[in-house]
Amino acid sequence: MEIGIVGAGLGGLLAGAILSYNHKITIFEKLPFLGGRFTNLNYDGFQLTTGALHMIPHGSRGYLAKALKMAKADVKIVNSKPDGTFLINGREYLYKDLFDLLGVKDKIKALKKATNLKLGIVDYNQPFGEFLEDVDLALMIGKAFTGWALSLDVYEVTMKEIINIANNYYKFKGPGVPIGGCKAVIDELVKIIERNGGNIIKEYEVKKIEVEDKAYIDDREFDIVISNISPKETQKMCNIKFLDKKIEPSKGIKISIASKKGIIKHNGVLFTPECERINGLNQVTNVDKSLAPEGYHLIMTHQAQISNNVKKEIDLGLEDIDKLFKNIDYKILHIQSYRDDFPVNHAKNGHDVGNIINDRLYLVGDGAKGGDMEVEGIAIGVLKVVNHINQLNL
Template sequence: MKAVIIGAGLGGLLAGAKLTKAGYDVEIFERLPFIGGRFTNLPYKGFKLSTGALHMIPHGSRGPLAQMLKEVGADVTIIDSQPMAVILKENNEIISFHDFRNELTLTKQVKLGTVLAYSLKFKPKSDISFRDWVLKYFDDEFLFKLADSFCGWALSLTAKDVPAREMLEIIDNMYLYKGSGVPIGGCGAVTDALSQIIRSNGGRIYSQSCVEGISIENELAKGVIVNGKTIGADIVISDIGHFGTSKLYECKDKEYLDKISNVKPSKGIKICLSSDEPL
């Protein structure tokens, strides 16, 4: 079976490693001159800057991403964060993330626990934003600011731009898997390990190879077009996002196109700090 993957970011490389381990013939096409997408390293004055993501594994060594890396045999060491996270208050006091409840009155602490327990079990079915969900139950400036900070840290979005059900899923996973972790060697150590698995299993990864289109037959993806040449495949996987993928074929699903055209991209400013010794 032949699989073609568009994009050599973290998702594309994970898919490639999984498929090559299962015996698939895999080819990955990446338009950039390096692999890893937003999850790799760029050398800068002796330091390694990430290309987009933080040098971080969501939920550390216990989480889904770490489990997938173990399943494919990626040689990555993850150091779990201790403490899980901290909050910098406006008076510059630093508190543990789990201690934020102490900033609320006892009545609000009890109410928050009850609301969270109910909402984690019965998540909202509507598109109510996380900010409006908080506002629905609380009138507390500290909680509003915490919601914005948490969404910014997790998704590079504000609370008004994130559906409450999505944020509650993240909170649920925090209780289940705990906090994040840092991979030794940064993001690049993860994507480099995945590329080694793919190549060792006979897969091929091509950089500076831009996919021009997806070949469609009877409404099924049957390959990709690269440099004017059609490369057939039993499976086509795209790791370049909904919008980018929709540009590669004639999508006739108007409802889907309308939905992805209204998606708001995440934005953020990342400040990289360097150290002359391990932190």
């Protein structure tokens, strides 16, 4: 079949690469570069990113790794060990050791929560923050996690979402870093699409999608159209309407830092529950030295954007960084804020749109995450779409 894809972000390229083995693929990308919010930005030899923190939530064991395997993509992902540590009172703790920090009363409350969770005695619609709030440390830890992983405040995430994320974590474990960073993934997908005869057209902004007896991108006919742009933008340019509610994006701020000494000893996430705004940071040069010039580390902090005053949010983040680095020299390389039409995720976790609109029109990307967080959710969505298309007889 002839398949037209709007947008060459991770979602579009992943779907394109897997489908390119059996179908004729054409991808339209409005920008002069490929990869959207999942590629590298070279800045003075530092491999900064257009979006992602060079991290794949379940490393080499998750859905993205599975989808890359299906595409026959040669990407090396190094799993983090440990997944992360929590900085409390100047000391780093593993997740399993946090319980020891609680006083007796809080230990009893925490045990009760854990038991109720295990027995399924929870209100799935309750905000995670409410569930945790009578144990101060648990609330702080929860806030750092949801801010880092979902760019959401702990009260914006329901127990249903958290339980789903926890189940995926137990199944697939923690994060990993692709060697070469995000761009290594993108380059490999592009190579596969082109090797299989697919066509990627850059600097082409799609204005119209039409779905009738066939599917059309700006009057070019296809059997199928896959949109990798936000569900909202897709609907705006499409002749059929499929959204029944407003889709809220998640907002965040990333600060990229250079430091000769570095601040993290491991290759996982350093969560910072005591910071005013920064939820966590990683030091990806602990995995791949080529992501920074020789002798330097690349460190990236992330914070959910809590208020609409972006300048104040950035200032609070910078103050946190100053305290975190105390006596360690560092230099701010880049500050990026993500919101509105260029968000962290087009749909907050739990608010995603379905992937299959009808047999001719499909959505992939982070407005249509198929059931997990970040690029893992994108990969689930892509796998659902590929599976549906492969069973079609149009």
